[in-house]
Amino acid sequence: MNLKELGFNDINHETLSKTNTPYAIYAELIDETTQKQFEDVLGEPYVTRGALMPDAHAGYTMPIGAVCATKDVVVPQFVGFDIGCGMCAYKTDYTKNEIEAHASQIYNAIIEHIPLGSRKHKNHQPFKYHLPLTPFAESVLNSTGLKQLGTLGGGNHFIEVGYGADEKAWIVIHSGSRGFGHKIASHYMIQAYLAKHHQEDELGARLEEFIKRNAGFKAHNPKGFEKALLKFKHKQMLELNKKMRPDDIKEICGFDVNSTLGKEYIIDQNFALNFAVENRKLMIERIHTAMNNIIGGTYTFKAEDETRFINRNHNHADYDEKSGEWIHRKGATHAEAGMRGVIPGNMRDGSFVVMGKGNADALNSSSHGAGRVMSRKKARSNVKLEDFEASMQGITGTVDENTLDESPFAYKDIFEVMRLQEELVEVEEHIKVLINVKDNSKSKY
Secondary structure, three states, X not given: OOOHHHOEEOOOHXXXXXXXXXXXXXXXXXXXXXXXXXXXXXXXXXXEEEEEEEEEEEEEOEEXXXXXXXXXXXXXXXXXXXXXXXXXXXXXXXXXXXXXXOHHHHHHHHHHHOOOOOXXXXXXXXXXXXXXXXXXHHHHHHHHHHHHOOOOOOOOOEEEEEEOOOOEEEEEEEEOOHHHHHHHHHHHHHHHHHHHOOOOHHHHHXXXXXXXXXXXXXXXXXXXXXXXXXXXXXXXXXXXXXXXXXXXXOOOOOEXXXXXXXXXXXXXXXXXXXXXXXXXXXXXHHHHHHHHHHHHOOOXXXXXXXXXXXEEEOEEEEEEOOOOEEEEEEOEEEOOOXXXXXXXXEOOOEEEEEEEOXXXXXXXXXXXXXXXXXXXXXXHHHOOHHHHHHHOOOOEEOOOHHHHHHOHHHEOOHHXXXXXXXXXXXXXXXXXXXXXXXXXXOOOO
16 A cells, blocks of 8 residues: 555654644555644643654544643644544453354344444443532433443444454443533633633623522522523533534634643543443443353453453543643554553454553654544545455455445554554554454434
């Protein structure tokens, strides 16, 4: 695959060096938009260093496959819309042969038990949590979030069952915080923009009018009034958010970490990170139960067993106590020395269990996958269904016209991407694909 023919170019280090911000790039070629977005990120006065992973490609204000450190500022756009999106992998007691013998049944069971795309459960799903969250996030959790727990989503999210070198089967999932995280992210992106441009006046006017209208209530029941005011405030925030789309915000907007909004974002981001891992964990548990029922095993899912269960997200802002900086990873896997992670390739080539090397130049990070070389629109126009089908021979997967944009041809060569990051991670296991499940609805989530 010739990346230059697909719009990828040599890196313009002369332009990037003018930002006077230290950086490292592990990709050999990047597209023009990625170059400009990374330059803009490095140019922010609070950004102290940055890195691009070998899978880097254009994103929203900050490239996907990018990492940066900031001082005293947290930037929702640098985390992205799918807070906590990441990978979980679980090593089962089943063998390759057992999975192959029941592949169609397992595939169908996954489709039956796990809502895909924009679909969700009819009822709230069980979720025990101990982390705090703001009233705004709580309202989103109760209105939509709990019905989305244990659901996959669309786009590049997937469920795989594969096998490693010892032919033991793995369940691998790529998913995030679903619509819950998306609403949290959108809310704070808008609030950051409004705060930057001092346009909070409309909300203030609505609150002031509410206070005047309920003066008697406040006098006779101060505690009840404060609760009602808080509830009203977050309802108005939701209404005002609908007037604006984060995609329309082209400039970078962050929060002072000591500001009220900055503190609230950090609280809700951390909650969404926890929501995302519980989402993946619940799906694995239900798939494992389905496998027991189909194959006839009596094995117990043991998420607490770190030799079997791996979780690593790739969209977050994480405080580094040693440096006093906020490390923003957007489509980049945390890869401290000795830290296990999972890097997916594509529908055909499987995933890699890796051990981080703690490379400081890469801000202790690695790629989060192969990285796209074709937009979804371009892939749907250029990839032939017969070629896609031929590439997936031997795999029970979601292969049709509605997943052309997720075919292996839409991505960089994962083996080359892994070669480019040998300084960042060591490969422990290559999980080869037997079953791949993706959303194939026409409207992508």
